[in-house]
Amino acid sequence: MSDDSRRLKPVDVVVVGGGWAGSIMAKEMTEAGRTVVMLERGPDRSTAGEGAYPASIDELEGNFRYKLFQDLSKNTVTIRNNASQTALPYRRMAAFLPGEGVGGAGLHWSGVHFRMPPDDLRLRSRVIEKYGAKFIPEGMNLQDYGVTYEELEPFFDKAEKVFGTSGEAYKVNGQVVGQGNVFAPSRSDHFPLPPLKDVYTAHLFRKAAEEVGFHPYSLPAANASQQYTNPYGVQMGPCNFCGYCSGYACYMYSKASPNVNILPVLRRHPLFELRANCHVLRVERDSTGTRATGVTYTDADGKVVTQPAEMVILTAFQFHNVRLMLLSGIGKPYDPVRNEGVVGRNFVYQNVTTSVVWLDPKVETNQYIGAGGGGVAFDDFNSENFDHGPLGFVGGSPVWVNQAGVKAIAAAHSGGPPGTPRWGSAWKAGMIDTYRHSLRIDAHGANMAYRDVYLDLDPTWKDAYGQPLLRMTFDWKDNDIRMNRYVVDKIGNVAKAMGARNVHLTRREFGKPFDTRQYQTTHLGGGAVMGTDPQTSALNRYMQSWDVHNVFVIGANAFPQGTGYNPTGMVAALAYWAAHHIRTTYLAHPGPLAG
Amino acid sequence: MVSGGRQFLGINGSGFISSRRRFMQGLAGVAACGTVSASGTWAAAPPKAYTPVFFNAAEWNFLLAACDRLIPADANGPGALALDVPRFIDQQMTTPYAQGAQWYMAAPFVQGPDNLGYQLPYPPCDLYRHGIAGMNAHAATRHARPFAALAPDVQDDLLRAAEGGKLVFGDVPSAAFFDQLLANVMEGAFSDPIHGGNTGLGGWAMLGFPGARADFMDWVDRYGAHYPLGSVSITGETA
Ligand SMILES: Cc1cc2nc3c(=O)[nH]c(=O)nc-3n(C[C@H](O)[C@H](O)[C@H](O)COP(=O)(O)OP(=O)(O)OC[C@H]3O[C@@H](n4cnc5c(N)ncnc54)[C@H](O)[C@@H]3O)c2cc1C
């Protein structure tokens, strides 16, 4: 195909995908004086267009017709619970909602903005230190990232400043400075903005959690609590808790997005070119197979075009990155039977369940008020903050009220308490009562990596360009179910302290398989992980392919296992970390950064 | 590197703020109101004259009857008919969504366990065609009348049978049709009236959902208090 395709003038860097990771990498590479072409399969998007008030405040279009999300009719994945099943296409949006178009999922994400806990970055080492190697269950691929919190700290800090993140620190430079998360590691600086106000339900949760003896803190939110100008000179307005973060572009320019925080500067840079509606088919390699020569893509007119480049940076989102590596022959594909290969290995998700608490009917919980990243959490059962020894499971879960704004269609779908019919007068009564007087509490748990949970190419179904779909083999495992059930029990105590009239604790059930029909999160991870051992990682600790040194792969694909937190703060920090090493070392001496 | 400066303002100067302000003017607190009868029950107002574009007469009769059962008018607020949910669904059937434009519809279609999701070759419009014909056929076989002519409790029994997957319409499991119908009914009752349903913002008013108001800067820390402003739609209609 590429022989008779159009060949364009070579550039220094091709960036595949225009989300957070792509925008950060493109910004950094132009700052380093390199010519950059960003290829984005979806349309060009801006907050001025997609976020215009009041047309954007449309729940049907945003959350039910998925206006800003991936066009599944062209490309999707297949899913099965285990290798003995036939994986079937994910035909309708449900469990996870990948982004598409300039800004990626960063245009319509919520904004919870975390740093990775230090213990999670070296989870294998930490678990062995604390509990011994035998503590790790058979079949669990527990690994370290190969990079420490201390190394990443400047890049977490940089990402927060670019995003304009609101939050309260606990420790800055080793000194206790505020009411932040007592389990959080020391920071080099405060959050750029003070925390968002607590909505009522978060306020009640904070009080109750304190009463029970936990350590609540304000969720770090990339939703600006005040007017803010970021280091690139871009301005954000103060968030008004409109409740239309998740699934929408923020009309107040308060939620951080590539479109608001980076692209306005990048678009004007003379070394930068954005090409929207360009779907990358594969990375091209030279005859040795060890060097990328550029990428081949289908442009807006359906023409197949090759863009030569000195360096290719994949920032197409976690599973699209993995698929592009498989389609391009970059790295050895994972074989679960032989337990060899790395591309597709350690695929993970977010182990989240949502419990519901009903308060006195006199109390209005006003669930439509909220910001995507706002809320109150406690970390007493996250990461290695508690003793797993007697519990016998690996991993943990933050617990929080993150009232991002519940809207009317969603309320109608969630209905009343369990046991209420889904329609008719009983549904109506239960649904209205639930909407007005309840609140939701999430256990946002980690999901560990397992030998038989992985990604590969589907043998049957193809995308609109004739390329095989990615196949997910995924199910929940006992370790993760036990962790969820342990943490959800703690929610019961908090609900009691809140004076709950009724509580529905949602626990993961043993033997109940992963259900693709229910929205969970879009926090997919792993599949092309970073590390220090090429036998168990596809990328070195600088996000560089072990096999093709001029390919860097940035995204949550790099996480060796899941974490209790949302991924994007870590993805952004890893982008700045990789960019730093490209700028300070790789550009002058192209070659493997780790040996 | 280009840096700094107000030329990169996220907020487009004062024009943005003032246009929103202009829009929000005159939207202040009109309390929810509607046609509550003496007994406190909402009248099952007949839908306004509307000629369906997609549904034929028999299908339309089914849709009216089924909507009336799925969201009946009662003490808690208006029903699906007063909210023009059937009109909403008919209008949706003329959008690309109804043709499955947003679904991955490539063959082969292999049926599998429920938890792996929808695997039928039918987009929403086909589910309606097959499903309504199937429901009417079941009604005819069991009760010698079309669905719309049955008593409400008999209709409910048939709807529950469909919901529970107990009926089969050719190769369409009844639950697939029912789920499609119920999802669209909820959308029609609770989406912005710009899409043809939620007439008079009645769905939002009964929930206490302010709609497109989208600004709670002054209300976020008024804990436990009832929000005083009514709902507003994208076009500025209030309730
Ligand atoms: C509703 C929602 C809420 C979320 N909330 C949070 C939150 O609160 N906190 C948090 O941390 N995370 C959240 N996330 C996750 C967050 O959005 C992602 O982690 C983040 O956007 C990932 O950034 P990325 O740059 O890796 O990928 P993306 O933002 O997905 O960008 C990748 C881009 O690559 C493009 N692309 C893919 N394949 C190709 C190809 N072949 N050719 C060309 N272009 C291609 C895509 O179209 C896309 O635009 C949320 C996600 C969703 C959907």
Ligand code: SF4
């Ligand atoms: S809640 Fe705040 S950050 Fe989110 S969309 Fe509304 S104004 Fe923007």
